[in-house]
Amino acid sequence: xxxxxxxxxxxxxxxxxxxxxxxxxxxxxxxxxxxxxxxxxxxxxxxxxxxxxxxxxxxxxxxxxxxxxxxxxxxxxxxxxxxxxxxxxxxxxxxxxxxxxxxxxxxxxxxxxxxxxxxxxxxxxxxxxxxxxxxxxxxxxxxxxxxxxxxxxxxxxxxxxxxxxxxxxxxxxxxxxxxxxxxxxxxxxxxxxxxxxxxxxxxxxxxxxxxxxxxxxxxxxxxxxxxxxxxxxxxxxxx
Ligand SMILES: [Zn+2]
Ligand SMILES: [Zn+2]
Numbered sequence: 001x002x003x004x005x006x007x008x009x010x011x012x013x014x015x016x017x018x019x020x021x022x023x024x025x026x027x028x029x030x031x032x033x034x035x036x037x038x039x040x041x042x043x044x045x046x047x048x049x050x051x052x053x054x055x056x057x058x059x060x061x062x063x064x065x066x067x068x069x070x071x072x073x074x075x076x077x078x079x080x081x082x083x084x085x086x087x088x089x090x091x092x093x094x095x096x097x098x099x100x101x102x103x104x105x106x107x108x109x110x111x112x113x114x115x116x117x118x119x120x121x122x123x124x125x126x127x128x129x130x131x132x133x134x135x136x137x138x139x140x141x142x143x144x145x146x147x148x149x150x151x152x153x154x155x156x157x158x159x160x161x162x163x164x165x166x167x168x169x170x171x172x173x174x175x176x177x178x179x180x181x182x183x184x185x186x187x188x189x190x191x192x193x194x195x196x197x198x199x200x201x202x203x204x205x206x207x208x209x210x211x212x213x214x215x216x217x218x219x220x221x222x223x224x225x226x227x228x229x230x231x232x233x234x235x236x237x238x239x
Contacts, residue, residue, distance in 0.1 A: 022086045054208065054237065070213075081235065083237060098140070111154055126152050127148070127202065145222050162192070163190060184215075200223060202230075203232040208232065208234040
């Protein structure tokens with residue numbers, strides 16, 4: 001960096017101290033990491049070996065996690081971090097306390113750790129998991145939508161908003177895998193008037209839990225476009 005730029009950046013950091021991308025803690029203005037001491041991202045990276053479908057750590061012989069074996073999940077993808085500790089608290093803050101400012105940080109971190117993987121996948125576009133209109137009014141934003149935009153900006157790939165929430169689903173938190181699947185069976189539909197970009201569709205969300213949401217999104221996309229190749233990419237994955 002040029003000296004002038006460095007001085008400007010230092011002044012900016014003193015006036016607007018950087019905050020941890022996960023927990024929002026103030027960072028030292030000289031900080032080089034975007035995360036505070038408590039939130040070292042490496043500790044939340046899923047351990048190998050991982051399920052070849054959902055990327056969850058499996059910690060045993062075999063290629064798929066029990067969830068993917070039992071539910072015959074077919075949509076492959078990656079969750080960048082394990083849903084635990086600071087990651088879990090951060091996702092809750094975004095969902096429940098209006099901390100949408102964290103989402104740009106999620107995109108930074110996702111690209112830092114999983115960007116090389118996706119860049120090796122050829123042409124693709126991002127599909128945010130839509131929220132129901134009532135939830136959107138309550139929260140004021142769709143965190144998956146913002147996440148997809150933040151990722152797209154940095155990766156220079158298109159976002160496709162052709163996936164829509166078809167009907168209201170009961171809050172999924174706390175439901176078992178089977179009932180999540182039942183409530184989501186017809187939750188999404190495709191708006192064919194929104195042109196679909198070329199390449200693989202990558203469904204984007206803040207968290208991957210049972211895989212039911214991703215499967216349901218994929219089902220709707222495949223009903224409209226049977227030959228569409230589909231993957232998913234979430235900020236976090238529940239283990
Ligand atoms: Zn932190
Ligand atoms: Zn799995």
